[in-house]
Amino acid sequence: MELVISIVFVIAALLTCAASPGDRLLVNMTVVRSAAAIGAYCLDGSLPAYHIHRGFGAGARNWLLQFEGGGWCNDITTCADRAQTRRGSTRLMNQLETFSGILSNNASCNPDFYNWNRVKLRYCDGGSFVGDAMFDNGTLVLYFRGQRIWQSIIEDLLPKGLRFAKKALLSGCSAGGMASYLHCNSFNNYLPNATAVKCLGDAGFFLDAPDINMYHTQRTFFQHLVTLQGIEKNLDENCTNSISDPKQCIFPQYLLKYITPPLFILNSAYDVYQFHHILAPPSADSHGLWNHCKLNPKACLPEQIQVLQAFRVEMLTALRSFLFNSSRGGVFINSCFAHCQSESQDTWFALDSPQMYNETIAESVGDWYFGRNVSKKVDCPYPCDDTCHNLIGAV
Numbered sequence: 001m002e003l004v005i006s007i008v009f010v011i012a013a014l015l016t017c018a019a020s021p022g023d024r025l026l027v028n029m030t031v032v033r034s035a036a037a038i039g040a041y042c043l044d045g046s047l048p049a050y051h052i053h054r055g056f057g058a059g060a061r062n063w064l065l066q067f068e069g070g071g072w073c074n075d076i077t078t079c080a081d082r083a084q085t086r087r088g089s090t091r092l093m094n095q096l097e098t099f100s101g102i103l104s105n106n107a108s109c110n111p112d113f114y115n116w117n118r119v120k121l122r123y124c125d126g127g128s129f130v131g132d133a134m135f136d137n138g139t140l141v142l143y144f145r146g147q148r149i150w151q152s153i154i155e156d157l158l159p160k161g162l163r164f165a166k167k168a169l170l171s172g173c174s175a176g177g178m179a180s181y182l183h184c185n186s187f188n189n190y191l192p193n194a195t196a197v198k199c200l201g202d203a204g205f206f207l208d209a210p211d212i213n214m215y216h217t218q219r220t221f222f223q224h225l226v227t228l229q230g231i232e233k234n235l236d237e238n239c240t241n242s243i244s245d246p247k248q249c250i251f252p253q254y255l256l257k258y259i260t261p262p263l264f265i266l267n268s269a270y271d272v273y274q275f276h277h278i279l280a281p282p283s284a285d286s287h288g289l290w291n292h293c294k295l296n297p298k299a300c301l302p303e304q305i306q307v308l309q310a311f312r313v314e315m316l317t318a319l320r321s322f323l324f325n326s327s328r329g330g331v332f333i334n335s336c337f338a339h340c341q342s343e344s345q346d347t348w349f350a351l352d353s354p355q356m357y358n359e360t361i362a363e364s365v366g367d368w369y370f371g372r373n374v375s376k377k378v379d380c381p382y383p384c385d386d387t388c389h390n391l392i393g394a395v
């Protein structure tokens with residue numbers, strides 16, 4: 001009996017990733033000097049940057065690249081404001097970045113990727129790393145050069161060992177999750193055929209769904225983004241050739257079937273960002289009738305819960321063909337009010353982190369990446385999941 005208890009205790013201790021703030025892994029910034037040669041600039045004209053922590057042991061030749069997220073700017077005013085913040089300028093960013101969750105170097109916190117080369121690509125273009133345009137009226141200059149930033153970082157990493165990668169995973173959350181959908185094929189093309197290339201989109205499955213007043217708020221937002229930032233020419237050609245409005249190919253749901261490498265879709269069916277900005281944006285709720293519900297799902301009225309359930313169904317419908325027909329794909333659609341679940345240790349892999357069928361997100365992604373098991377999980381509707389801890393407040 002004692003033996004059993006101590007074994008259980010040891011397992012629990014191994015699974016407990018309770019890194020105290022003191023032993024956080026902080027990684028220094030690398031500025032991409034060669035980026036200027038191809039005009040790869042942040043919104044304000046500063047040089048792009050990434051943070052790299054080297055792999056070791058069995059992971060020394062494996063590479064994880066993660067796009068930082070942080071919304072978008074889709075007009076001159078908001079982009080000019082953004083250029084003066086850490087979201088638009090590497091000059092204003094912290095030099096030392098915390099690596100946790102999928103970026104952790106601790107096997108007890110990140111069982112499958114801890115010993116890989118792990119790179120965080122800083123987000124400073126406001127257009128999910130896919131724009132290519134410029135604004136210059138004599139007094140104000142703004143660079144929309146996300147696509148070139150992506151190119152400059154990859155080209156900087158290739159000679160640092162990326163070109164000899166055995167395994168590679170492109171990930172990212174939110175606007176960065178969308179970037180990993182948008183650049184998955186391109187990532188694959190940069191790497192040798194023999195490299196196992198896969199992609200993970202975390203909270204990046206932004207739906208082309210109407211808001212509560214049946215306006216296409218998000219579609220309009222993205223149309224302005226695509227136009228301002230010159231994104232259309234960088235969208236997948238197979239997609240843009242087969243759809244009436246090519247701009248729509250920025251939405252992962254339309255791009256999905258053209259993504260060649262194996263893909264993992266990690267998203268909450270009630271993604272907090274989408275709930276607050278796509279489904280019930282302030283423009284559709286001028287009286288703030290949704291405010292309580294946004295802050296606390298328990299405060300939602302029954303009819304609001306119904307609207308949220310319909311949104312979940314819309315997401316699952318957009319994923320139907322992927323769920324049924326993608327043999328190499330992975331899915332983790334849970335029912336927690338969350339946004340970004342791979343970067344924070346609490347949601348990625350901890351004793352009380354979200355689970356489905358008794359698996360954490362880290363285990364599900366690992367099962368999929370290494371082909372240990374089929375890894376397609378869709379949660380029952382809210383409020384059935386009792387593993388939703390450490391969440392909300394994301395937006």
Ligand SMILES: *[C@@H]1O[C@H](CO)[C@@H](O)[C@H](O)[C@H]1NC(C)=O
Pocket residue numbers: 016017018019023106107108109
């Ligand atoms: C890894 O994390 C565990 C659990 O938080 C901790 O006990 C251990 O000291 C950490 N190891 C390293 C090398 O930081």
Ligand SMILES: *[C@@H]1O[C@H](CO)[C@@H](O)[C@H](O)[C@H]1NC(C)=O
Pocket residue numbers: 028029095096
């Ligand atoms: C980070 O890198 C910069 C530039 O290489 C260097 O000046 C600085 O000392 C480094 N900081 C730390 C904490 O290593």
Ligand SMILES: *[C@@H]1O[C@H](CO)[C@@H](O)[C@H](O)[C@H]1NC(C)=O
Pocket residue numbers: 076077080137138139140
């Ligand atoms: C350039 O654009 C900015 C932002 O729209 C505006 O404030 C400024 O007056 C413009 N300058 C000129 C010369 O038009």
Ligand SMILES: *[C@@H]1O[C@H](CO)[C@@H](O)[C@H](O)[C@H]1NC(C)=O
Pocket residue numbers: 192193
């Ligand atoms: C990679 O595969 C493509 C298509 O199968 C082929 O055309 C190309 O020559 C291959 N490249 C290398 C370096 O093997």
Ligand SMILES: *[C@@H]1O[C@H](CO)[C@@H](O)[C@H](O)[C@H]1NC(C)=O
Pocket residue numbers: 238257258259260
């Ligand atoms: C995309 O189009 C190219 C030719 O333009 C084709 O070779 C490729 O198979 C297509 N990919 C998908 C996923 O349809």
Ligand SMILES: *[C@@H]1O[C@H](CO)[C@@H](O)[C@H](O)[C@H]1NC(C)=O
Pocket residue numbers: 320321322324325
């Ligand atoms: C799966 O693929 C088959 C064959 O292409 C197709 O008939 C079927 O409709 C697809 N199922 C879904 C759910 O998209």
Ligand SMILES: *[C@@H]1O[C@H](CO)[C@@H](O)[C@H](O)[C@H]1NC(C)=O
Pocket residue numbers: 358
């Ligand atoms: C869930 O997983 C834990 C540890 O991985 C295991 O001890 C437990 O038996 C599992 N529970 C179920 C219901 O499978």
Ligand SMILES: *[C@@H]1O[C@H](CO)[C@@H](O)[C@H](O)[C@H]1NC(C)=O
Pocket residue numbers: 357373374
């Ligand atoms: C594989 O996944 C299934 C369904 O989630 C689960 O029942 C089974 O225990 C898993 N097998 C392994 C070896 O993890």
